[in-house]
Amino acid sequence: GAVVSQHPSWVICKSGTSVKIECRSLDFQATTMFWYRQFPKQSLMLMATSNEGSKATYEQGVEKDKFLINHASLTLSTLTVTSAHPEDSSFYICSASPPEQYFGPGTRLTVT
Amino acid sequence: GENVEQHPSTLSVQEGDSAVIKCTYSDSASNYFPWYKQELGKGPQLIIDIRSNVGEKKDQRIAVTLNKTAKHFSLHITETQPEDSAVYFCAASKSGNEKLTFGTGTRLTIIP
Numbered sequence: 691g692a693v694v695s696q697h698p699s700w701v702i703c704k705s706g707t708s709v710k711i712e713c714r715s716l717d718f719q720a721t722t723m724f725w726y727r728q729f730p731k732q733s734l735m736l737m738a739t740s741n742e743g744s745k746a747t748y749e750q751g752v753e754k755d756k757f758l759i760n761h762a763s764l765t766l767s768t769l770t771v772t773s774a775h776p777e778d779s780s781f782y783i784c785s786a787s788p789p790e791q792y793f794g795p796g797t798r799l800t801v802t
Numbered sequence: 803g804e805n806v807e808q809h810p811s812t813l814s815v816q817e818g819d820s821a822v823i824k825c826t827y828s829d830s831a832s833n834y835f836p837w838y839k840q841e842l843g844k845g846p847q848l849i850i851d852i853r854s855n856v857g858e859k860k861d862q863r864i865a866v867t868l869n870k871t872a873k874h875f876s877l878h879i880t881e882t883q884p885e886d887s888a889v890y891f892c893a894a895s896k897s898g899n900e901k902l903t904f905g906t907g908t909r910l911t912i913i914p
Contacts, residue, residue: 722899732907733906734846734891734902783846788899789899790851798843
């Protein structure tokens, strides 16, 4: 139980374009989902907390207009990186809370 | 906010020996302490967790101890196997469905 999926697993996009990453809880409902970013050989840094049906809460220093988060249902949250730049290249990981946090497999974003 | 320190950053042990990873936290309001195992290119996997009303928890070869007075908790892996090689992260939060603050990670290598 407690399986979280992410799609896509990896994506390459051109600078200035937008990319959407989906996070799904497959066998449970998650009122709360979290989005993290992880740079190579570093720890996970929380970007935002997403609650179903309400606006996401962003951590200090994370641009909410650049990283758009939508939690439209109890099993789906999306992260859209708008106007991506090479410095946005990273490993993006979501987690869902039933209440312990279970993580998705991650999405590697490369911006060229 | 919460600050979690983790030691050591790298650890190599002979197969069959035990491995211990230690974490300290700063916020006395933290009550939930999970441990995650992350393999290369994958999302973190919850391996064990402990709440503040318990001093020790064990699951087969893995155990976690918590000293709430001293604000530190430890992961113990006994009878290590090659498949235990990975990066391990400790984390802390007020509860399971609130944001996690991660330690910096420990790269564990099991030497056959």
